[in-house]
Amino acid sequence: MSAPVPKPPFSSAAVKRGAEWLRGQGADSDVVVSSRVRLARNITGYPFLSRASRPQRTEILDLCRDRLLTCGIAQQMLWVDVHVAPPLDRTLMLERHLISKEHAKGVIPGGAKGEAQPEVADAPLTPGAPVTNGESRGVAVSLPDESVSVMVNEEDHLRLQVLLSGLELSAAYQRVNQVDDLIPGMSRATGRSLEYAFSPRFGYLTCCPTNVGTGIRVSVMLHLPGLKLTGELEKVRRATRDMNLAVRGYYGEGSEAAGEFYQISNQTTLGKSEAQILKEFEQEIMPQVINYERQARRMLLEKRRRLLEDRVYRALGILRHARLLSPEEAITMLSDVRLGVVTGLVKGVTEQDVNQLILLTQPAHLQRVLGQEMDQNARREARADLVREKLAV
Amino acid sequence: MKCDRCENEATVHELRVENNVRREKHLCDQCARSEGITPQAPAPITALLSQFVTQQSPGAPAAGQPATPAAKVICPGCGTNYAQFRQSGILGCETCYETFESQLTPLIARAHEGGTHHAGKVPASSGLVRPMAAIPAADQPAKPAAAAPAKQDERLIADRIALLKKKLTEAIAAEKYEQAAKIRDELHQLHGTQVPAAPPAPAAAKRKPKSQGGEGTPGPAAGGNR
Numbered sequence: 001m002s003a004p005v006p007k008p009p010f011s012s013a014a015v016k017r018g019a020e021w022l023r024g025q026g027a028d029s030d031v032v033v034s035s036r037v038r039l040a041r042n043i044t045g046y047p048f049l050s051r052a053s054r055p056q057r058t059e060i061l062d063l064c065r066d067r068l069l070t071c072g073i074a075q076q077m078l079w080v081d082v083h084v085a086p087p088l089d090r091t092l093m094l095e096r097h098l099i100s101k102e103h104a105k106g107v108i109p110g111g112a113k114g115e116a117q118p119e120v121a122d123a124p125l126t127p128g129a130p131v132t133n134g135e136s137r138g139v140a141v142s143l144p145d146e147s148v149s150v151m152v153n154e155e156d157h158l159r160l161q162v163l164l165s166g167l168e169l170s171a172a173y174q175r176v177n178q179v180d181d182l183i184p185g186m187s188r189a190t191g192r193s194l195e196y197a198f199s200p201r202f203g204y205l206t207c208c209p210t211n212v213g214t215g216i217r218v219s220v221m222l223h224l225p226g227l228k229l230t231g232e233l234e235k236v237r238r239a240t241r242d243m244n245l246a247v248r249g250y251y252g253e254g255s256e257a258a259g260e261f262y263q264i265s266n267q268t269t270l271g272k273s274e275a276q277i278l279k280e281f282e283q284e285i286m287p288q289v290i291n292y293e294r295q296a297r298r299m300l301l302e303k304r305r306r307l308l309e310d311r312v313y314r315a316l317g318i319l320r321h322a323r324l325l326s327p328e329e330a331i332t333m334l335s336d337v338r339l340g341v342v343t344g345l346v347k348g349v350t351e352q353d354v355n356q357l358i359l360l361t362q363p364a365h366l367q368r369v370l371g372q373e374m375d376q377n378a379r380r381e382a383r384a385d386l387v388r389e390k391l392a393v
Numbered sequence: 394m395k396c397d398r399c400e401n402e403a404t405v406h407e408l409r410v411e412n413n414v415r416r417e418k419h420l421c422d423q424c425a426r427s428e429g430i431t432p433q434a435p436a437p438i439t440a441l442l443s444q445f446v447t448q449q450s451p452g453a454p455a456a457g458q459p460a461t462p463a464a465k466v467i468c469p470g471c472g473t474n475y476a477q478f479r480q481s482g483i484l485g486c487e488t489c490y491e492t493f494e495s496q497l498t499p500l501i502a503r504a505h506e507g508g509t510h511h512a513g514k515v516p517a518s519s520g521l522v523r524p525m526a527a528i529p530a531a532d533q534p535a536k537p538a539a540a541a542p543a544k545q546d547e548r549l550i551a552d553r554i555a556l557l558k559k560k561l562t563e564a565i566a567a568e569k570y571e572q573a574a575k576i577r578d579e580l581h582q583l584h585g586t587q588v589p590a591a592p593p594a595p596a597a598a599k600r601k602p603k604s605q606g607g608e609g610t611p612g613p614a615a616g617g618n619r
Contacts, residue, residue: 044487051471051485109483177514184518196516197487201552202501203511205487209497210504212490214513235404244506270501271508271556 015360015368019096019146019163022355026166029351030342031290033221033261036097037172037278038161039180040206040215042197048207049153050109054135057153059190061136064152066187067194073150073179074142082106082137088373091364097163098149099139106135109155109207148179156207156215158183167290169218169282173274203270213270218281221250222289225260225339226296229311236289243285244268250331258328259335259358264289297343312340320391325384330361337391349391357390396421468492507560510552554583 021034042048046060069077082090082103090104137153151159160183162176186193197205203213211217227233237247248263264285266277300308315336318329325333338354340346359365361383367374370382396403401421409416420428467474470488475496478484490497502509557580564573 042487047471047486048484050481050483051473180514181517184516195518198516198519199487199490199511200515200519201510202490203513204516205490208483209501212501213505213508213511216513268505268508270505271510271512273513276512 014144015092015365019098021097021147021163021165022359023165023352025352026164026168028286028290029166031222031224031293032167032286033223033355034097034163034165035168035172036161036163036217036219036221037169037176038159038217038219039176040156040204040211040217041158041160041180041183042205042207043157044195044197046157048109049155049157050207058136059192060157061138061152063187063190063192063194064150064158064183065138065140066189067183067185068140068150068152070188071182071185073140073148073182076143078141078143080139080141082139083135088364088367092368093139095359095362095364096146098141098146099151100154100159103137103139103151103154106137148175150179150183156211167220167282167286169220169278173216173218173278177274210267211269214272214274214277216269216274216277217265218277219263219265220281220286222262222264222293223260223335223338223342224262224289224293225335226293226300228260229300229308230296232292232296236292240264240285240289245285259331259333261331261335297339301343308339308343309345311336312343312345316340316346316391319387320393321388322384324380325361325387326380327362327383330383330387331358334358334361348393353390357387361387394419396424398424466492507563508556510556512553512556550583554580557583 026032026035043060043063046052046056049057052060065079069079080089080093082093082099083106085093090099093099094101094104135153137151139152140148140150142148147162147164149161149163151161160176160179162172162179164172164175184195199205204215206212206215224233224236227236240247244267246263246265246267248265250258250261250263266281268277272280315333319325319333319337322329334354334357337346337349338351341349341351341354360369363379366379366382366386369386374382394403395401397419399421401423403419404422405418405420405425407418407420409418418428465474468485468489469492471485473485473489475493478489478493484490484493498509557576561573561576561580564570564576
């Protein structure tokens, strides 16, 4: 049943070590798991990916690959041709938040889903169509910390992101801003020059006008079990929406919240400077949400301690004794244990331990750590074994 | 704040102005529902957008008007026509932003809290300087500003001023005075930077935003602002 996994982009040691954003450190890490800043960029002289032909996509990919690997973003850069990577590797990168769901799957931006692909070699691809036959796309990742990743041929030609642990938006922006400055320039290998599509009025031009201007998306992953338990979460959702912010699940757009982890991000990208957007987010919005969650946790500890304890220890009991674990149950229980860790109820387990387990128990990670492909049932067994081992008293 | 009808915390606030009479209602979720006020969950931005494109589109049969030729415009850069954009909500190439500028302007403003002009980073290769350079921004690493044509710079600042004036009017109308004060301060700073920027610049360039602030009509004013 165990087929050998073909040349993995991430060794199993690297997979176990995990990325920077899992450290469980950084400011306000009791509530904020990670901070992400991404910039959307397109290259001048090429159509957006909604209208690009196959040869154009390949040309864009070649140009970007060369610039990304030679412009000095980090001492060591990893490049993955996502379109030829095995499905397991794509899922692995998705689980590590290095690529988006769309990038893992491969979808031409826009249009209705599921339209047929044109067979003509240089015809534009059908918007919204799944990229079934390996439409060229890739990702560059900084090693060893994986804090920088640049997707090529996602919705825009380039999507630059920096992901850090805790509430570290300014640091994340500074880093991504630096990367943004490094990428444009001459590519020796292709003999072409990479410059961004930009207009003085509209700023950085993006495929979808909702990203135009700064092209910036600032998002934080929050752990809000206190607000969920006290029934206050809906108010936060409503308030953040009123402030023109989006609230999403664990894997961003279109995903459900898992284990009380939520992503909040900005929607407005035009008419405000990057500094303004960051400042509003980091200094005005986040402190409020963080305090609100901490208050809820305090309230639970002081007034509903028995309920809190029951929830936390029950979860710990399940994780320490279960023999079969589904991914949903694992993340829900780990979320409850994390609540126990940050409120001081659970000793001997750290935030980092929990963060790491959340990642390692996901399907692709589980298979890579154990070095074999497994079906769903085998994964449930392996997941329970791994969690029991890590949380053993 | 307590609910007008019971002891619960008010979560729904309604403000109505009819015949210059201002009426406020503060209700809890339950009482609001019993009064038939349902706080609507905001639609996702993409849904909002496509809805809006359809409504705003010049091609849509609006109030007895025939379809305007704008709907038939085809982007010379990529061949996308406006109907295609309307359907998908995405553009085909950088030239689309010029081709469909007038149709895009109100749509973009709506998607970006009234923002119509870029106010952020400028790529080094564009030869422009950061329009926001004059504003002290926390955590903003000083960027090596390329020596840019002062005229361009001036225009960007003028655009920004026009936008801020509009926002100021809106903030005052909405009684968001704290926000208004912030905008006012930024305007003061921008005025400070504008004066010595380019002595030979034509006076018209400076007067432009002023006349626009007086008009207070967001739609066409924003379009004529470039």
